[in-house]
Amino acid sequence: MLLHELVGHDRVVRALTQANASGTAHHAYLFQGPEGVGKRQAAFGFAALVNCVGDVAEPGRVACGKCRHCRRILTMAADPEATAHPDVLTLVPDGRQIKIAQVRDVLRMVPFPPIEARFRVVIVDPADVLGEEAANALLKTLEEPPSRTRFVLLTSRPAALLTTIKSRCQRMVFGRLPDEALIDLLVARHGWDRAQAERLAPVADGSVGAALALExxxxxxxxxxxxxxxxxxxxxxxxxxxxxxxxxxxxxxxxxxxxxxxxxxxxxxxxxxxxxxxxxxxxxxxxxxxxxxxxxxxxxxxxxxxxxxxxxxxxxxxxxxxxxxxxxxxxxxxxxxxxxxxxxxxxxxxxx
Ligand SMILES: [Zn+2]
The missing domain is CATH 1.20.272 (Zinc Finger, Delta Prime; domain 3)
Structure with a gap:
């Protein structure tokens, strides 16, 4: 999903697109909010936005979805196992935690310029399972940010993150989706019939993930x-x-x-x-x-x-x-x- 297609988070989308268009994007973002509301999709959408080379009406504000960067980043967003773009790196738990070795593997590349893209984007999903050593290693890099790398940390439990890490990130708060937005999204993107969406959406508490699990x-x-x-x-x-x-x-x-x-x-x-x-x-x-x-x-x-x-x-x-x-x-x-x-x-x- 491209960032401008994200439903229910207009404020976050506006802030990110404006920052990108004006060249003032922060080097590290913390996307915080409940499970299943679209933080992960937003992270990949952001990666596409900062790297899109397509021909679009509003460069910097909208990604095309078709260029060589967008296509591969969208593939990664759809399939967590895919490593389709060499400059979009994901840190996901190996077992219960994200381990120090995983973080080191990623940070080793950070001093070098991105391979193909304008920006390397490192997505930490979720950031609240970084082990202590791993968190400290990441913190050092966040304190001395490399110029062409962007970090996006995701969490539904911000209290579980080191304060020092949080203070290095710009926070983007994702709320629960209003019932109406969730219903529209379930119908449009997931092919639900409206009656079923209307019945389940209120129980899902504004979370697409929860609605899909309830199906x-x-x-x-x-x-x-x-x-x-x-x-x-x-x-x-x-x-x-x-x-x-x-x-x-x-x-x-x-x-x-x-x-x-x-x-x-x-x-x-x-x-x-x-x-x-x-x-x-x-x-x-x-x-x-x-x-x-x-x-x-x-x-x-x-x-x-x-x-x-x-x-x-x-x-x-x-x-x-x-x-x-x-x-x-x-x-x-x-x-x-x-x-x-x-x-x-x-x-x-x-x-x-
Ligand atoms: Zn593109």
Missing amino acids: GDPVMAARDEIMARFLGIAPGDTLEGLKLAAWISEHAGTRDTIINLLERLLRDALLVRLGVPQRLFHEDLRPQITAWAGRYGASALLARLEVLGETRRGLAVYNTNPRLTLERLLLALLAPPGAEGIQARVPTFGIL
């Missing part, structure tokens, strides 16, 4: 059944709540999707309860959600959203047992009206 996800396929079962359980019916938790637990690895679905459901219920005239995420279930929301006041629904947030933190930070955590979550969500004060604290009890 064949058994939980998404089972969304109708999960929602119908959840909405059909009477308040305080512990047994049915536990049964549903067990059923959900059988779908290994899709816990986050379920939590996302339930969170959307609670938000929908809150919107309905407050009478906000807005399209619901589970719009097709509006009558059932309206009936369900009718049992609880707005503050009870907010308490349930809070429980859900705590569950998410528990799983992410304390690595709580997923099956037990899901059971507790469902029991809290299905508690009779008025019992939220007690239930809201349940998921924080144990690190299991």
Whole structure:
């Protein structure tokens, strides 16, 4: 994907193209933002932009996609295994880390001019798995940047990078894609039908990567059944709540999707309860959600959203047992009206 074709990151694209067109591009960029929103595509798009020799209407602002540099860089963007362009170098983890030997191999070339292109572009993907030695070696080069090399470091976890490395890079912040942009992109670039894109995009939380992963996800396929079962359980019916938790637990690895679905459901219920005239995420279930929301006041629904947030933190930070955590979550969500004060604290009890 060429940089000007990137969807949903206009500010970043504008900053990079302006810098390139005016010859003020920084020697090192840090592309930070959530997984799956297009940082990697943007890095290759940038590599094409700075090296394009094609005939275009706006030189420096748009890459042609067809010249000898663009074509090979686009090949690399599409296929992570390809090493199609001698001046575009990628550092990717060998095992769990990017090792010092890999970094040295790349840095050895840096003092020399690029082989064919105007700029050598080194893409570190992701930069948060650089080992300590590797990070320090890279830092030295970033402190004394070679004139015809550009570094692009990618990360979804900027906190995991050395501050010294971050301070040497110009930061480009990639946000989550708005639902509409994600839907258009799934339809235009990935050939999805619009109805499917509209159903999955909100759960994917603005990430193309997450949407693609959800496409064949058994939980998404089972969304109708999960929602119908959840909405059909009477308040305080512990047994049915536990049964549903067990059923959900059988779908290994899709816990986050379920939590996302339930969170959307609670938000929908809150919107309905407050009478906000807005399209619901589970719009097709509006009558059932309206009936369900009718049992609880707005503050009870907010308490349930809070429980859900705590569950998410528990799983992410304390690595709580997923099956037990899901059971507790469902029991809290299905508690009779008025019992939220007690239930809201349940998921924080144990690190299991
Ligand atoms: Zn070109």
